[in-house]
């Protein structure tokens with residue numbers, strides 16, 4: 611692998627076909643939807659950081675608690691290896707894991723594969739936050755080789771499959787897995803399984819099922835930060851596709867769909883009007899009261915998700931949870 615600070619996997623800003631086809635399909639369907647990756651421009655990434663600090667948004671705090679309790683055990687399980695993080699964002703929580711691996715390196719720990727060093731490869735579609743966090747982490751962790759990969763999960767996994775030889779652990783925190791529907795989950799696990807070599811590890815953070823009141827409060831916070839985050843997706847589309855969404859004509863709502871065990875985040879149109887996205891040559895009529903689905907966030911039960919991992923040749927080895935069983939980290943081995 612090249613020795614760089616940042617690798618642009620593909621110029622995904624040029625790669626309008628991917629993103630644009632999904633946007634056209636979502637906005638010309640009934641009901642309408644927008645792919646949730648469009649949450650994340652620079653402002654979207656900053657707003658997500660604010661969400662992580664909200665009192666109602668428990669997932670970040672609880673996952674960090676689990677990591678604080680068990681990072682040393684995770685590092686012990688895998689030994690030194692290349693740490694690949696999908697959707698790393700600011701890598702704030704990741705520092706808990708990196709501390710555990712850095713400690714082993716400082717103690718000159720050599721694992722059974724004779725590996726005494728570690729790389730950290732954060733992957734994100736949001737360039738700004740990725741570049742900033744790579745620069746900060748390089749200063750903080752001189753003992754780790756750190757290189758950011760700018761691109762989508764799919765691009766990164768394809769790249770890693772043919773460019774990474776050493777033992778690795780891919781990890782996917784924040785329950786971002788919950789944003790995939792069942793078909794997307796199957797595709798994702800299959801891709802992970804194809805990327806990992808036998809003996810490699812996969813660490814997955816999942817949000818577990820709990821009362822609808824707790825879940826709905828987490829996605830409808832009292833300060834309105836999640837509402838700003840949701841609406842910012844329209845500003846992102848305006849910038850990316852030269853559009854004219856009027857953010858004042860849409861309202862945020864998140865509901866828990868108990869039958870599907872998922873939070874659904876919507877933007878409700880307040881008044882009939884037409885929006886254009888010039889670059890896509892698209893005119894989108896909206897009815898008053900019509901909704902755009904912007905995100906699903908599935909909530910899991912442990913036996914089901916473990917069975918799905920196993921079905922993709924990812925053998926669950928260990929599960930760590932918090933005392934209330936609200937969140938779980940699952941370590942699997944390929």
Ligand SMILES: C[S@@+](CC[C@H](N)C(=O)[O-])C[C@H]1O[C@@H](n2cnc3c(N)ncnc32)[C@H](O)[C@@H]1O
Pocket residue numbers: 646647650655658662670696697698699700701703733734735736761762763764783784785786
């Ligand atoms: C919910 S945030 C989670 C951030 C961090 N991992 C955490 O647990 O707090 C999702 C992150 O994944 C990135 N992301 C979303 N969709 C992506 C995609 N298709 N490919 C690569 N990164 C993506 C976003 O830019 C964002 O930083």
